[in-house]
Every structure is written in structure tokens, then in C-alpha cells.
Amino acid sequence: MIDEIARPDDVRRQNRRLALTALRRHGLLSRTDIVAQTGLSPSTVSAITTSLISEGIIIEAREGDLGSNRRGRPQIALVLNPDVASVVTVELALNFVHAVLYDYKGQVVAEISERVPTLEMSADALFQSIFAMLDSLIDKRPSGTGPLMHISMGVQGVTDATGATMLWSPITPDTNIAFGKVLSRRYGVDASVANDCNMIAEALRWTDPEHYRENFAAILLSHGIGMGLYLKGKPFVGAHSSAAEFGHMLHIPKGALCRCGRRGCIEAYASDYAILRTISGENESTPPPQDIDPSTFAAAAGRARTGNGDEGAAFRKAGQAIGAGLRSLFSLIDPVPVALVGPGAGVFDLMEEELRGVISGNSGWGATQDLSIRCYPDEHPLIVQGCLMTSLLHLDTQIFAPGDLKDPQLKHAL
Amino acid sequence: MIDEIARPDDVRRQNRRLALTALRRHGLLSRTDIVAQTGLSPSTVSAITTSLISEGIIIEAREGDLGSNRRGRPQIALVLNPDVASVVTVELALNFVHAVLYDYKGQVVAEISERVPTLEMSADALFQSIFAMLDSLIDKRPSGTGPLMHISMGVQGVTDATGATMLWSPITPDTNIAFGKVLSRRYGVDASVANDCNMIAEALRWTDPEHYRENFAAILLSHGIGMGLYLKGKPFVGAHSSAAEFGHMLHIPKGALCRCGRRGCIEAYASDYAILRTISGENESTPPPQDIDPSTFAAAAGRARTGNGDEGAAFRKAGQAIGAGLRSLFSLIDPVPVALVGPGAGVFDLMEEELRGVISGNSGWGATQDLSIRCYPDEHPLIVQGCLMTSLLHLDTQIFAPGDLKDPQLKHAL
DNA sequence: CTCTTTTATTTCGAGGCTCGAAAAAAATAG
DNA sequence: CTATTTTTTTCGAGCCTCGAAATAAAAGAG
Numbered sequence: 076m077i078d079e080i081a082r083p084d085d086v087r088r089q090n091r092r093l094a095l096t097a098l099r100r101h102g103l104l105s106r107t108d109i110v111a112q113t114g115l116s117p118s119t120v121s122a123i124t125t126s127l128i129s130e131g132i133i134i135e136a137r138e139g140d141l142g143s144n145r146r147g148r149p150q151i152a153l154v155l156n157p158d159v160a161s162v163v164t165v166e167l168a169l170n171f172v173h174a175v176l177y178d179y180k181g182q183v184v185a186e187i188s189e190r191v192p193t194l195e196m197s198a199d200a201l202f203q204s205i206f207a208m209l210d211s212l213i214d215k216r217p218s219g220t221g222p223l224m225h226i227s228m229g230v231q232g233v234t235d236a237t238g239a240t241m242l243w244s245p246i247t248p249d250t251n252i253a254f255g256k257v258l259s260r261r262y263g264v265d266a267s268v269a270n271d272c273n274m275i276a277e278a279l280r281w282t283d284p285e286h287y288r289e290n291f292a293a294i295l296l297s298h299g300i301g302m303g304l305y306l307k308g309k310p311f312v313g314a315h316s317s318a319a320e321f322g323h324m325l326h327i328p329k330g331a332l333c334r335c336g337r338r339g340c341i342e343a344y345a346s347d348y349a350i351l352r353t354i355s356g357e358n359e360s361t362p363p364p365q366d367i368d369p370s371t372f373a374a375a376a377g378r379a380r381t382g383n384g385d386e387g388a389a390f391r392k393a394g395q396a397i398g399a400g401l402r403s404l405f406s407l408i409d410p411v412p413v414a415l416v417g418p419g420a421g422v423f424d425l426m427e428e429e430l431r432g433v434i435s436g437n438s439g440w441g442a443t444q445d446l447s448i449r450c451y452p453d454e455h456p457l458i459v460q461g462c463l464m465t466s467l468l469h470l471d472t473q474i475f476a477p478g479d480l481k482d483p484q485l486k487h488a489l
Numbered sequence: 490m491i492d493e494i495a496r497p498d499d500v501r502r503q504n505r506r507l508a509l510t511a512l513r514r515h516g517l518l519s520r521t522d523i524v525a526q527t528g529l530s531p532s533t534v535s536a537i538t539t540s541l542i543s544e545g546i547i548i549e550a551r552e553g554d555l556g557s558n559r560r561g562r563p564q565i566a567l568v569l570n571p572d573v574a575s576v577v578t579v580e581l582a583l584n585f586v587h588a589v590l591y592d593y594k595g596q597v598v599a600e601i602s603e604r605v606p607t608l609e610m611s612a613d614a615l616f617q618s619i620f621a622m623l624d625s626l627i628d629k630r631p632s633g634t635g636p637l638m639h640i641s642m643g644v645q646g647v648t649d650a651t652g653a654t655m656l657w658s659p660i661t662p663d664t665n666i667a668f669g670k671v672l673s674r675r676y677g678v679d680a681s682v683a684n685d686c687n688m689i690a691e692a693l694r695w696t697d698p699e700h701y702r703e704n705f706a707a708i709l710l711s712h713g714i715g716m717g718l719y720l721k722g723k724p725f726v727g728a729h730s731s732a733a734e735f736g737h738m739l740h741i742p743k744g745a746l747c748r749c750g751r752r753g754c755i756e757a758y759a760s761d762y763a764i765l766r767t768i769s770g771e772n773e774s775t776p777p778p779q780d781i782d783p784s785t786f787a788a789a790a791g792r793a794r795t796g797n798g799d800e801g802a803a804f805r806k807a808g809q810a811i812g813a814g815l816r817s818l819f820s821l822i823d824p825v826p827v828a829l830v831g832p833g834a835g836v837f838d839l840m841e842e843e844l845r846g847v848i849s850g851n852s853g854w855g856a857t858q859d860l861s862i863r864c865y866p867d868e869h870p871l872i873v874q875g876c877l878m879t880s881l882l883h884l885d886t887q888i889f890a891p892g893d894l895k896d897p898q899l900k901h902a903l
Numbered sequence: 904c905t906c907t908t909t910t911a912t913t914t915c916g917a918g919g920c921t922c923g924a925a926a927a928a929a930a931t932a933g
Numbered sequence: 934c935t936a937t938t939t940t941t942t943t944c945g946a947g948c949c950t951c952g953a954a955a956t957a958a959a960a961g962a963g
Contacts, residue, residue, distance in 0.1 A: 080950095083500055083918085083919045083950055117941070118944095144930090146932075406738045495921090561911065
């Protein structure tokens with residue numbers, strides 16, 4: 076907050092953050108490299124690394140091949156200590172839970188995934204399933220693994236702006252499930268829950284920082300349509316919820332029936348169920364099914380590519396809806412690079428022409444001709460990667476930066 | 490930025506900011522009050538106020554009626570020193586420039602306004618007019634007035650995200666006019682240019698902080714339709730431009746012709762020219778005029794209220810367009826309180842029912858039934874007020890907070 | 904009219920922090 | 934083995950905030 080009071084040790088906190096995120100980004104860095112990366116003075120870097128080492132957060136990597144046989148004292152490579160902590164990511168989707176345990180360097184330690192009938196489960200039953208999976212992951216941990224220090228969930232659904240609660244989701248009948256609080260209490264660590272699209276955006280920013288840096292949108296085209304947005308280098312969240320509900324922007328007033336109960340949403344034209352509904356020739360008011368078989372969707376796309384029938388038209392209609400949404404979005408935030416993610420990204424060839432057609436026609440100040448759109452048909456690795464980065468960055472910037480835990484190893488003797 | 494290095498004196502900078510903004514908000518505050526407001530320790534507040542006084546930025550107000558005859562040592566009231574600096578606001582609209590000189594406490598020192606044919610002027614001619622007005626304001630300054638230290642412009646048009654340039658505006662044929670740089674160079678002070686809607690939002694936040702605090706939207710309904718947005722207590726700007734071009738979100742694909750050259754924008758249905766075009770029965774593709782006489786618009790509204798003809802339908806159509814835009818906007822940022830500003834706010838009674846009708850129908854997580862909409866038919870005082878606050882807050886947080894100018898009086902001997 | 908009580912503000916020392924300069928450490932080059 | 938080069942640490946100056954104690958300035962009590 077802007078109206079927050081500053082204390083002398085906040086300075087050290089911030090500069091520790093800089094050093095840690097530099098190490099996170101580059102993996103292997105000497106003190107001199109950190110000086111170059113951060114702009115801090117050698118004295119300060121020395122002080123910071125000394126305390127980070129004494130706290131076990133980073134370690135000196137002997138045999139680090141840092142620009143070897145040069146003249147002068149050789150640099151000592153520093154690395155994040157993989158065993159100072161571990162984190163768990165949980166991906167929650169329709170009828171499906173996937174959890175992974177990572178060390179502090181981001182290497183997989185253990186993994187588990189299960190099919191569970193989320194639609195028929197109470198929140199409590201869902202928690203029991205998740206608990207069992209996490210317990211087993213934690214049991215599986217080899218000795219030497221650091222204590223669990225953060226849990227990050229990515230869910231299909233709307234979460235609150237603070238990452239504490241899942242407000243609503245199509246995958247379960249319950250609402251307002253406080254995943255953050257419950258997991259945090261049970262495992263004695265910080266836990267956050269976020270929209271899967273925001274996790275995808277986080278992952279893209281991490282895997283391709285050249286392209287997805289300050290401003291970009293990641294749009295998930297699947298059973299629903301969601302968006303993760305970065306503006307000015309920061310994740311965009313709404314006033315109260317995770318928001319950025321791209322799929323529920325209004326495309327056609329009084330138009331097709333959406334899964335959310337309203338009419339005319341983009342999702343009601345561009346999601347998998349909407350496309351299949353259009354192809355089937357059903358009425359636009361036919362309530363959508365709760366699940367779509369991926370193979371059915373793929374088959375429809377196949378027919379659209381080869382045949383010359385109605386299938387192609389349905390995809391073009393979807394392209395128009397997405398294009399219209401982007402045009403409105405770009406009016407609000409300026410044009411930004413777009414990543415299309417999920418099954419819908421695999422059929423982008425069927426939508427691209429219409430999609431770009433709707434957007435183009437620049438308005439005098441914001442040209443969109445050279446709009447970058449990239450496709451990532453498989454969303455799951457990105458969601459997990461995003462959760463991982465969320466957890467690790469939380470440790471880097473919130474837990475380890477303060478430097479007020481004398482011995483993090485003991486904080487939560489799991 | 491998050492990746493910025495912190496130094497020990499940044500701490501003092503930030504805490505000076507806190508003290509100054511507390512004084513700005515409350516006007517008259519003792520050191521003890523500042524302690525209560527900011528949470529800083531008495532020692533720190535003492536140190537900060539001492540240096541602020543020695544720099545002439547604040548002064549002790551003798552005869553300050555602070556909770557008088559209580560027991561104990563009386564509190565000494567502190568106030569911003571009105572004469573430490575002055576600022577100029579410039580409101581630039583179609584055929585109209587209005588400039589005001591204020592002191593550091595925000596009191597009017599001198600004022601001037603002129604009609605100038607902006608549509609037929611080159612950028613250079615426009616600058617000459619503005620220069621002449623500002624020169625005369627500065628001449629008019631009574632002795633004792635502090636040196637000019639900031640200029641803030643509010644313009645009808647699109648500006649860049651940094652407040653340096655007006656990228657495009659309907660009021661002048663030129664584009665990319667670097668108001669910020671040119672004014673800054675000529676007067677030797679910082680100068681910024683912002684979209685008028687953002688200034689309106691800034692003003693509302695200042696005049697009614699109870700209602701417009703963290704999240705709200707100010708929508709200007711006039712010849713064009715713009716928006717100023719606050720999210721999480723901070724002004725929203727786009728990736729590159731001031732953005733938030735609410736009026737150019739897409740309402741009806743391939744719909745009515747907008748002034749921006751594209752089709753189907755909200756503005757093409759809800760601006761004054763659009764409403765009059767609908768009433769006239771003209772084709773939706775008729776190019777809009779560059780200016781609308783306010784009395785013509787008012788007369789149409791009058792007929793819509795009394796008669797039962799086509800006029801009412803045109804306003805209802807406008808209400809639908811705005812409602813559709815808000816529904817999409819709320820999908821992206823969650824529902825927030827809305828302020829409608831300008832001539833269109835004066836005819837809200839003709840649009841309200843349709844507008845709310847389109848928005849309602851909650852989506853399961855974000856209810857909009859109790860959506861707050863307030864109307865402010867006169868936009869001009871708000872624009873000026875917003876510029877004023879922009880200037881003063883710039884001084885408070887950017888210029889005076891660092892405390893590195895030993896004698897601000899001498900910085901720019903005007 | 905003086906002394907006590909109460910409240911506001913300042914002073915002072917402890918403990919942070921960063922930084923520049925100098926010192927120490929650890930290699931290569933000759 | 935010594936000189937050179939580069940990296941890292943050490944040390945002192947100069948910021949900062951804060952708590953505790955000291956000082957200042959009023960009202961109330963006797």
C-alpha cells in the first residue's frame with residue numbers, strides 16, 4: 076500500500092528480494108553477478124548473501140563452472156538451496172485432481188493425480204480427497220527434503236482477489252470454498268488458491284519472458300472461457316474476485332444461453348459446448364451439458380477442416396465472438412500480445428480469419444494489425460507451472476525476504 | 490517497480506510522503522495527530538516536521554483552534570505552507586481552454602479562460618494560445634505567491650500512459666502533441682497531461698472519499714464517451730495509452746458508424762451525436778458532426794420527457810448500449826460504483842431503466858442488483874479539480890517528499 | 904501564587920541499513 | 934616466487950526509526 080509506513084529493515088527486505096529473484100531467474104550466480112544484476116554495492120551483496128547462507132536459503136555451489144580459467148580470484152557460484160523448503164501445487168479441474176511436490180529449486184520430488192467425481196462431491200468430501208493426496212505426497216518425501224512451506228492451488232472457477240477462497244466453480248455444486256484457509260490450517264503453511272487462467276499467465280511469463288513480459292493476455296478456451304491478464308508487469312485481479320471473466324463479456328445482447336445463466340456471453344458462442352451446440356443445429360437456448368468429451372470436439376474440428384458443411388461456420392462464429400471480445404478488451408487496456416490456451420487453441424486455424432477480421436480496423440491511435448497470437452493447446456502443464464512459480468515466488472518475496480526466521484528448518488517441523 | 494533497489498533514505502522519503510498527505514487530507518494537524526494518522530513514532534514525526542518546517546514546506550499555524558482548553562501542553566497546529574509553491578491547471582476541450590493558478594494549499598490565485606478554434610489550429614498555434622494564457626496568469630501572481638512547480642493538463646482525448654503526450658484528440662487535427670514535454674521545457678517545471686476522465690475520477694475520489702475509494706468508474710457522457718477507472722485505490726491506465734476507452738468497446742458487431750471510423754462502438758449509440766442521429770431517423774452510417782450544440786441536445790431530452798415519440802426510444806437505445814458496456818466491464822473488473830458525468834448524466838432518467846435492465850441478471854458470483862450510479866451533469870469543475878489534485882499530489886509525493894532540495898524557493902526563480 | 908498533574912514535543916542512544924574505500928583472498932602470468 | 938588481476942570481505946561514515954528519558958507548556962489544586 077502507498078499509505079504504509081517504512082522502516083529501516085524494509086530496505087534489507089527489499090534488497091534480499093532482489094538478490095533472491097535474481098538467483099531464481101538465473102540459477103547460478105556469483106556475488107559479482109548479483110552486483111551486476113541488482114545494482115547493489117558489493118558490500119551490500121556480501122552482507123545479504125552471508126546471511127542468506129547462514130540461514131540455509133542459498134548455498135555455495137562448489138564446482139560451479141562460472142567463466143572458469145580467467146585471471147584473478149575465481150567467482151564462487153551461489154544457488155538456491157533446494158532442500159531449504161518444499162512446496163505443493165494442486166491443480167483442480169472437472170473430475171480430476173493433480174498434485175505435485177517440488178523442492179525450493181523447482182525440481183519435482185513427488186507427484187500424484189486422481190480422477191474424482193467432483194460434480195457429485197460435497198466440499199467436505201473434496202477436501203478429504205485432497206488431504207489424502209497431499210498426505211501421501213508428504214509421506215513419500217525422501218529424507219533431506221525441506222519442510223513444506225507453501226501450497227498453491229489452481230482451480231477452474233472464480234476465486235477471490237486475495238487468493239483465499241474459490242467463490243464459484245462449474246466443477247462442484249458448492250460455492251465459497253475456503254481452500255486457502257483450510258489447507259493453511261491443516262498443513263500449517265501459507266496456502267493460496269487462484270484461477271487457472273492466472274496460473275497460465277504466470278507460467279507463460281516465466282517460460283517466455285522475452286515475449287510475455289509487461290502486458291499480455293492468456294485466454295483459456297475450453298469448456299469455459301477464462302483469461303489471465305498481466306498489465307504493467309503485475310497480474311490483474313478485479314475489485315473483489317479474480318475477475319477478468321473474458322468469457323462472460325457480452326457479445327450479443329439477448330443472445331445464446333450461457334452456462335452462467337445469462338444470455339449472449341462470449342462463452343455461449345466460443346466454448347466447446349457452444350460450438351457443438353451450433354453444429355448440432357440446436358436452439359441457442361438449449362442448456363449446455365456439464366461436460367464435453369474431448370474426442371467429440373476434436374472430431375467436429377476434423378470435419379470442419381475437411382468437409383464444407385456447417386461445422387466450419389460454427390467455428391467461424393466462435394472466432395467472431397472471441398474477436399469481438401478482444402476488440403472490447405483492447406479498447407479498455409490497449410492491444411497486448413495474446414496467448415490462446417487449451418483445446419480451443421488447437422482449432423485456432425478454423426477461427427483465425429474471422430477473429431482477426433473483427434478486431435482489425437484500427438481506431439486512429441491503437442493499431443492491431445500486427446497483433447501477436449500464439450497457441451498452446453495443452454493447458455495442464457502451464458497451470459501446474461504457474462502454481463509452482465506462485466509458490467516459489469511467495470517463498471522468495473514473502474517468507475525468505477524478511478529474514479526474521481532464524482532457522483526456517485524449524486519453523487514447521489513437519 | 491518491484492525490481493528497484495532500496496536505500497536507507499527511501500525510508501524517510503516514504504514517511505515524509507505519509508506526513509504530507511495526512512496534512513493534505515486534514516488541513517490542520519498537530520504533531521500528535523500526525524503520529525495517530527500515520528502510525529509513526531513521535532520521535533520520527535518530530536524529525537520529519539522539523540525538516541519540513543525548515544524547508545518552508547509546512548508552517549506552524551499560531552491560533553490554530555486544536556481542541557483548545559484541555560489540560561497539558563497545547564498542541565501546535567501544522568499546515569501546508571500555501572506560499573511554498575504554486576501550480577497551474579489547464580483544461581483543454583473543444584474550442585475552449587481554461588487555466589487556473591493555485592497555491593500549494595489548493596486556493597485559487599488567478600484564473601483565465603478563452604474560446605479558441607481548436608479544430609482549425611495547428612499544434613503550434615494551440616501552444617501559442619496556451620503559452621499566452623499561462624504567461625498572463627504568472628504575471629498576475631501577487632507577490633508572495635510561491636514559484637510555479639507543476640502544470641497539469643486535462644484534455645479531451647487519448648493520452649499516453651506516462652502523462653507526457655496527447656496521442657489523439659477529436660478537438661484538433663494534430664496527433665501526438667507532446668504537451669508534457671513542451672510545457673515542462675518552457676516553464677522549467679514538471680508537467681503532465683491526462684485524459685479528462687481520469688481527472689474526473691481523481692476529483693471524485695477527493696471530494697467523496699467515502700463513496701469513491703478503492704474501486705469505481707467515472708464515465709463521461711458527452712460528445713464522446715470516456716472513462717476514468719480506479720482499481721484497488723490506483724488509477725487504471727492501459728499498456729501504453731491512458732486507455733479505458735469505454736466508448737469504443739464493441740456493442741453491436743458491424744453496427745452504427747462511430748466517430749473513430751469503426752462500427753458498432755458504444756459511443757455510436759450513446760453519445761450526444763449518436764442519440765440525435767437516431768432521433769433524426771438518419772442512416773446509422775451517416776458520419777457524425779464534429780460538434781453538437783448543447784441546447785439542441787437538451788431540447789431533444791425535453792421532448793423525450795414530455796412527448797411519446799421517437800425521442801424516448803433513442804435515449805433508451807443509448808441506455809442499452811451503456812448497460813451492455815457496463816456488463817462487459819463488470820465481467821472484467823467486478824461490479825464497482827459508477828459515476829455518470831457530463832450532459833449525458835443529465836438525461837439519465839431517460840436511460841436508467843434500460844441500462845439497469847441489460848446489466849441485471851447476476852451470474853452466480855457477482856451480483857449487480859444494488860449497483861450504485863450517481864450523476865454529475867457538469868463535468869468542468871471536476872476536470873479542473875482533478876488536475877489540481879494531480880498537481881498537488883505530485884508535489885507532495887514526488888517533489889517535496891525526497892527532501893533533497895535544500896531551498897525549494899530557489900529551485901526555479903521564476 | 905506555587906506546586907502538581909497532564910499532555911505535547913524534543914533529545915539521545917541503540918540498532919538497522921547502504922555505500923565507498925581499503926584490505927584480504929585466491930587465482931593466473933611471467 | 935613474485936607481480937598482477939579479480940573477487941569478496943571488512944570497516945567507518947552517514948542515513949534511518951524507535952523507545953525511553955528529558956523538556957516544555959498548559960490547567961487544576963491547595
